[in-house]
Amino acid sequence: MTKHLISSADLTRADVEAILDTAASMHDVQRREVKKLPTLRGRTIINFFFEDSTRTRSSFEIAGKWMSADTINLSAKGSSTSKGESLRDSVQTINAMAVDALVIRHNQSGACQQVAGWVNASVINAGDGTHEHPTQALLDAYTLRSRIGELDGKHVVIVGDLTHSRVFRSNVITLMTLGARVTVVAPPTLMPSGIGSWSATDGFATSWDFDEVLSGEDRPDAVMMLRVQRERMSGGYFPTPREYTVGYGLTRPRLATLLQRNPDVLVMHPGPMNRGLEISADAADAPSSVILDQVSSGLAVRMAVLYHLLAGEGSAA
Amino acid sequence: MSDLLITGAVVWNDREAGDPREPRPGEPADLLIQDGVVTQFGRVDAPAGVRRLDADGLSLLPGFVDLHTHLREPGREDAETIASGSAAAAAGGFTAVLAMANTSPVTDTAEAAELLYDRGRTVGLVDVIPVGAVTKGLGGEELAELGLMARSRARVRLFSDDGLCVQDARVMRRALEYLKPFDGVISQHAQDASLAGAGACCHEGEISGRLGLPGWPGVAESVIVARDVHLARHTDSRVHIAHVSSAESVEIIRWAKDRGIKVTAEVTPHHLALGTELVASYDPTFKVNPPLRPSEDQEALRNALADGTIDAVATDHAPHARHDKEHAFEAAAFGMLGLETAFSVVHHLMVTTGRMTMIDLTRRMSRNPARIAGLGGHGRGMGVGRPANLVLVDPQRVVTVDRAASNSLSRNNPWHGMSFKGAVHATILRGEVTAIDGKVQHP
Numbered sequence: 128m129t130k131h132l133i134s135s136a137d138l139t140r141a142d143v144e145a146i147l148d149t150a151a152s153m154h155d156v157q158r159r160e161v162k163k164l165p166t167l168r169g170r171t172i173i174n175f176f177f178e179d180s181t182r183t184r185s186s187f188e189i190a191g192k193w194m195s196a197d198t199i200n201l202s203a204k205g206s207s208t209s210k211g212e213s214l215r216d217s218v219q220t221i222n223a224m225a226v227d228a229l230v231i232r233h234n235q236s237g238a239c240q241q242v243a244g245w246v247n248a249s250v251i252n253a254g255d256g257t258h259e260h261p262t263q264a265l266l267d268a269y270t271l272r273s274r275i276g277e278l279d280g281k282h283v284v285i286v287g288d289l290t291h292s293r294v295f296r297s298n299v300i301t302l303m304t305l306g307a308r309v310t311v312v313a314p315p316t317l318m319p320s321g322i323g324s325w326s327a328t329d330g331f332a333t334s335w336d337f338d339e340v341l342s343g344e345d346r347p348d349a350v351m352m353l354r355v356q357r358e359r360m361s362g363g364y365f366p367t368p369r370e371y372t373v374g375y376g377l378t379r380p381r382l383a384t385l386l387q388r389n390p391d392v393l394v395m396h397p398g399p400m401n402r403g404l405e406i407s408a409d410a411a412d413a414p415s416s417v418i419l420d421q422v423s424s425g426l427a428v429r430m431a432v433l434y435h436l437l438a439g440e441g442s443a444a
Numbered sequence: 445m446s447d448l449l450i451t452g453a454v455v456w457n458d459r460e461a462g463d464p465r466e467p468r469p470g471e472p473a474d475l476l477i478q479d480g481v482v483t484q485f486g487r488v489d490a491p492a493g494v495r496r497l498d499a500d501g502l503s504l505l506p507g508f509v510d511l512h513t514h515l516r517e518p519g520r521e522d523a524e525t526i527a528s529g530s531a532a533a534a535a536g537g538f539t540a541v542l543a544m545a546n547t548s549p550v551t552d553t554a555e556a557a558e559l560l561y562d563r564g565r566t567v568g569l570v571d572v573i574p575v576g577a578v579t580k581g582l583g584g585e586e587l588a589e590l591g592l593m594a595r596s597r598a599r600v601r602l603f604s605d606d607g608l609c610v611q612d613a614r615v616m617r618r619a620l621e622y623l624k625p626f627d628g629v630i631s632q633h634a635q636d637a638s639l640a641g642a643g644a645c646c647h648e649g650e651i652s653g654r655l656g657l658p659g660w661p662g663v664a665e666s667v668i669v670a671r672d673v674h675l676a677r678h679t680d681s682r683v684h685i686a687h688v689s690s691a692e693s694v695e696i697i698r699w700a701k702d703r704g705i706k707v708t709a710e711v712t713p714h715h716l717a718l719g720t721e722l723v724a725s726y727d728p729t730f731k732v733n734p735p736l737r738p739s740e741d742q743e744a745l746r747n748a749l750a751d752g753t754i755d756a757v758a759t760d761h762a763p764h765a766r767h768d769k770e771h772a773f774e775a776a777a778f779g780m781l782g783l784e785t786a787f788s789v790v791h792h793l794m795v796t797t798g799r800m801t802m803i804d805l806t807r808r809m810s811r812n813p814a815r816i817a818g819l820g821g822h823g824r825g826m827g828v829g830r831p832a833n834l835v836l837v838d839p840q841r842v843v844t845v846d847r848a849a850s851n852s853l854s855r856n857n858p859w860h861g862m863s864f865k866g867a868v869h870a871t872i873l874r875g876e877v878t879a880i881d882g883k884v885q886h887p
Binding site: 213214215216233235236237238240241255256257258259290291293296319320321322324325328 | 648649650651652653654655656657659661725726727728767768770771772773774775
């Protein structure tokens with residue numbers, strides 16, 4: 128296993144499977160009355176968040192605490208050139224306190240990779256700009272696997288603002304690492320630049336037409352809807368929220384089509400949702416929806432990640 | 445002023461139409477320099493006591509002229525000063541540098557220009573020629589005192605809002621018109637702000653898509669280049685395109701030159717030699733504006749430099765304090781060092797590969813930039829009476845770049861650890877040796 132978890136590409140298939148297996152036993156711990164494990168006693172984990180986050184930060188915090196690590200939360204505003212402290216100074220100050228892991232969320236792409244070059248601690252990427260969010264991809268894989276088994280040959284469709292999505296970038300890597308087939312869907316303005324050669328190299332499919340993908344020969348096993356940020360809705364990327372929903376929302380008729388073709392299809396969303404925009408209430412609350420499972424998987428998966436990166440040999444739970 | 449005899453160097457003198465008053469290019473010659481000008485060439489019997497520079501096996505070129513240097517003084521003397529930047533320039537074979545206006549305060553008055561010019565003279569290692577701002581405070585709206593800067597002791601001829609593009613077509617048009625009486629030229633940093641805004645920091649393509657970095661597409665440059673060559677045609681004035689980075693811009697410049705439009709262009713060593721893939725590590729050392737481009741663009745730039753569509757090599761030497769580069773990639777400062785490595789990179793990439801001759805190199809690094817900037821004393825021949833602004837280079841010596849060895853105060857050196865064939869040996873400014881093997885010779 129790697130020292131750092133910066134990109135989903137840092138993990139081999141064996142690594143991912145080991146983490147998901149560990150997460151399964153951690154999930155059992157979650158159901159115990161006394162949830163504390165001694166595994167990381169004496170270890171210090173700093174959750175250093177340069178960008179606001181509630182669920183990711185609390186999930187890392189609880190994960191660390193249940194494993195008996197000392198976890199401390201720090202927040203900072205990402206600074207800009209010649210004003211305020213440099214990123215290097217910020218993290219080296221923390222590193223000087225002999226911490227074992229730095230869990231970093233930053234509003235700018237690549238920040239975690241840069242930090243990993245400056246500190247001795249393990250660096251765990253909790254989301255960097257529009258780049259990656261590897262633990263989200265792991266918890267999504269965990270959620271899928273616990274519902275539909277091994278992902279080999281399964282077809283996962285990711286829909287939404289791909290350009291600005293770190294969830295998409297990590298998910299496409301982890302899903303393909305596990306042998307799934309991936310199709311990504313977005314209007315051209317929300318497709319990342321170079322997606323044509325990128326998807327050809329990495330072997331996933333792209334489409335501008337959600338309905339064509341839903342009714343295509345390759346029926347979806349899961350559909351992952353991505354959040355559309357408020358600041359993209361003012362007409363720069365698509366004309367109106369209404370038009371977006373018509374083209375790319377998981378509406379009630381689209382859910383019906385999906386279920387008709389595959390009654391076991393899963394509906395996912397990394398949250399927070401814009402109900403009525405990218406996902407209808409019917410879809411979000413349908414029996415097919417595993418959106419809350421994703422949240423509870425987050426804890427187990429982050430415990431597993433901390434375990435594999437920080438604990439030595441020996442059993443987890 | 446001491447006299448100097450240079451012996452045995454192969455002279456790469458760009459003599460025009462076989463002028464017999466000039467040394468023959470490509471042949472070894474001695475050159476006697478007295479009171480800052482060439483007084484004899486050929487086989488010279490030196491007068492007693494003259495300082496000799498034994499240059500057997502070396503090549504003698506006209507001193508390099510950099511159209512695009514950031515010296516950071518006044519305002520950011522922690523990153524570079526006129527003294528340290530002049531030292532880096534001398535070490536790199538330059539005898540004149542055009543110092544960009546985006547200092548603090550901005551060079552947008554005659555007084556500011558003269559301050560820079562005078563400080564450069566006091567340091568005395570290289571002619572520091574101020575570039576005047578096109579608009580007040582680089583604000584893009586009101587014209588700066590272009591005429592007063594031109595009339596000043598600094599004789600400003602090159603104007604630029606570099607770092608920022610003159611976005612407003614009407615302002616650009618007025619500036620081009622206004623400059624005509626004193627044969628001024630605008631060096632345009634071509635970047636359409638609506639297509640590549642302040643956050644744009646990576647060539648738009650697969651790499652920016654994968655990295656999740658805001659894209660800076662080539663078209664944001666070429667639409668401004670297209671607009672400005674049309675404005676130059678309309679006003680019959682001179683426009684110069686700074687740091688051309690895209691194949692599309694090259695096509696437009698070629699088209700414009702074919703029609704006799706007064707456009708000139710420069711390319712940096714880093715856009716010739718370094719590709720977008722270097723950004724994949726998120727190392728801000730490789731963050732520069734415009735961004736490093738893919739190999740198709742690099743290839744178009746190399747061809748354009750070789751065939752003369754691009755007139756000049758310019759460094760865009762942009763020193764930055766370490767802490768300004770140690771932010772997340774998007775927040776880190778744009779720019780990289782270039783003065784000390786420019787010759788080695790261009791020689792290695794363009795001359796050792798046979799794409800350009802040594803004479804071509806002297807045109808791109810000396811004669812053409814000197815003409816564009818209106819510098820009469822630089823980029824000239826080596827005949828009797830010519831000012832002795834010269835550089836001795838060793839075309840065989842391989843240099844490995846060590847960022848710690850730089851004369852610059854900054855260390856944002858993208859060439860660190862790379863090796864190039866071709867080294868600057870000595871630089872001569874009006875007969876005085878200013879640098880030998882990277883070490884400054886203080887007058």
